[in-house]
Amino acid sequence: MNSLPIRWENITLGRVTPHVYPRYYRRKEGFAQLAAGHHFFIDEKHSWCEVFYERIDFGFWLVAMEIHVKSNNHYILEAKRHSPGLFSINFFSSAGRIGYLNNQDVHWADNQVVFSGPGTVTEIYAEKGKVLKCCRLIFTGSYLTGLSNTDNEGLGDRQTEATDDRLEHSPLFRVATRAEVFLQDRLFNILRYERKKYHYKSSIFSILFELTAFFLGSLWMRKVPPMYQ
Numbered sequence: 368m369n370s371l372p373i374r375w376e377n378i379t380l381g382r383v384t385p386h387v388y389p390r391y392y393r394r395k396e397g398f399a400q401l402a403a404g405h406h407f408f409i410d411e412k413h414s415w416c417e418v419f420y421e422r423i424d425f426g427f428w429l430v431a432m433e434i435h436v437k438s439n440n441h442y443i444l445e446a447k448r449h450s451p452g453l454f455s456i457n458f459f460s461s462a463g464r465i466g467y468l469n470n471q472d473v474h475w476a477d478n479q480v481v482f483s484g485p486g487t488v489t490e491i492y493a494e495k496g497k498v499l500k501c502c503r504l505i506f507t508g509s510y511l512t513g514l515s516n517t518d519n520e521g522l523g524d525r526q527t528e529a530t531d532d533r534l535e536h537s538p539l540f541r542v543a544t545r546a547e548v549f550l551q552d553r554l555f556n557i558l559r560y561e562r563k564k565y566h567y568k569s570s571i572f573s574i575l576f577e578l579t580a581f582f583l584g585s586l587w588m589r590k591v592p593p594m595y596q
Contacts, residue, residue, distance in 0.1 A: 375441040385428035419558040426510035430503040444489040457481040458502040466492030478543040
């Protein structure tokens with residue numbers, strides 16, 4: 368844990384449903400579209416960002432971003448009212464340190480995995496001059512329940528049973544494994560350079576389901592109910 372150094376730019380990122388991500392970002396300053404709905408750039412005052420977007424399946428989406436940080440940025444990801452109940456596994460990596468807020472303290476690491484659900488607020492700190500990679504796997508509750516081989520109880524009910532009230536409004540953090548960081552790097556290479564190759568879709572599917580399996584498997588190994596450690 369470290370105290371915060373200098374001045375931070377607070378950047379609020381309201382969550383939107385994945386299928387409207389391109390339309391949401393198109394309204395932002397410095398938007399440049401390459402391929403409709405799949406790949407675009409944003410050049411703003413506080414960051415330059417390359418964004419990739421894919422629908423993997425009904426109820427499962429990918430948003431991958433490589434952010435070149437122009438100032439000391441404090442990203443606040445919070446849900447808008449009346450948004451659908453979406454869950455996400457978020458893989459962050461950087462050559463420099465990344466900060467995350469947990470229980471009012473800022474913790475620092477060079478890579479992190481953050482799980483969030485409806486009602487959670489995620490706060491990430493990225494220092495000026497760093498490059499931050501973020502791979503977001505976004506699921507409906509029913510899709511994620513099926514992947515985790517849980518029963519048919521609702522995610523909200525299981526969350527209430529397995530945790531205290533704070534978890535409903537707090538993200539879950541852990542350090543990413545070396546395998547997860549490797550898979551994320553491989554994913555960015557495929558998205559950026561291999562889009563027109565015949566193995567493009569199958570390679571993406573393989574990596575994303577492997578990343579999901581790593582996350583869910585780590586929770587089972589700790590004998591903690593999936594998604595609610």
